[in-house]
Amino acid sequence: MDSASGAVASDPNRGEGPSAAGSSAPAADPSSSPAPPSRYESQKRRDWNTFLQYLRNHKPPLTLARCSGAHVIEFLKYLDQFGKTKVHITGCPYFGHPNPPAPCACPLKQAWGSLDALIGRLRAAYEENGGRPESNPFGARAVRIYLREVREGQAKARGIPYEKKKRKRPTTTVTATTVVASASQGGDAGGGSGSGGGDGSGSGGASASAQTTATTTSTAV
Ligand SMILES: [Zn+2]
Numbered sequence: 297m298d299s300a301s302g303a304v305a306s307d308p309n310r311g312e313g314p315s316a317a318g319s320s321a322p323a324a325d326p327s328s329s330p331a332p333p334s335r336y337e338s339q340k341r342r343d344w345n346t347f348l349q350y351l352r353n354h355k356p357p358l359t360l361a362r363c364s365g366a367h368v369i370e371f372l373k374y375l376d377q378f379g380k381t382k383v384h385i386t387g388c389p390y391f392g393h394p395n396p397p398a399p400c401a402c403p404l405k406q407a408w409g410s411l412d413a414l415i416g417r418l419r420a421a422y423e424e425n426g427g428r429p430e431s432n433p434f435g436a437r438a439v440r441i442y443l444r445e446v447r448e449g450q451a452k453a454r455g456i457p458y459e460k461k462k463r464k465r466p467t468t469t470v471t472a473t474t475v476v477a478s479a480s481q482g483g484d485a486g487g488g489s490g491s492g493g494g495d496g497s498g499s500g501g502a503s504a505s506a507q508t509t510a511t512t513t514s515t516a517v
Pocket of ligand 1: 384390402
């Protein structure tokens with residue numbers, strides 16, 4: 297009976313260890329520094345700075361306030377030079393091939409998915425930095441249209457669809473409804489008591505709930 301019960305077992309939840317990966321609970325971290333920004337947040341900040349830098353270097357000079365959807369598109373095209381996605385031109389023998397057997401001279405561009413995600417981050421950053429949603433150039437219709445064109449163009453050029461669309465087949469849907477009508481019992485289940493159901497609202501105050509959390513029960517009688 298060597299019961300060293302409890303005494304030694306200090307709580308194991310000390311904030312050490314590399315575990316607790318996925319837990320979404322905010323682990324109130326007592327160690328000085330605030331939580332580092334998430335990957336998305338830091339990426340967003342980086343993108344925003346890149347864009348501001350782009351504006352600064354723009355010729356003719358361009359301020360954020362004067363920035364339109366057309367400028368955003370210009371920015372996206374500018375970024376293509378840093379892209380890593382091969383987009384075949386129509387004259388390339390590998391146009392439409394997902395896995396070309398040999399290299400070709402077609403340009404590298406930004407993949408549509410990257411641009412789409414980038415625009416989403418910049419759009420958020422714009423408003424977080426005081427921009428009004430109505431004038432958000434990243435949400436401009438022209439930008440959306442441009443992105444769609446890029447997506448469709450790249451899907452064709454690379455032979456990789458970005459979206460699986462449901463194709464409508466030409467009407468051959470044979471709905472085999474085998475109605476098992478054997479032993480027809482007369483009882484039509486659908487029928488009775490269609491009305492009613494009107495009341496029953498309210499009044500259900502004391503529904504058997506064992507919750508003791510409800511603090512504000514302001515029953516105004
Ligand atoms: Zn090519």
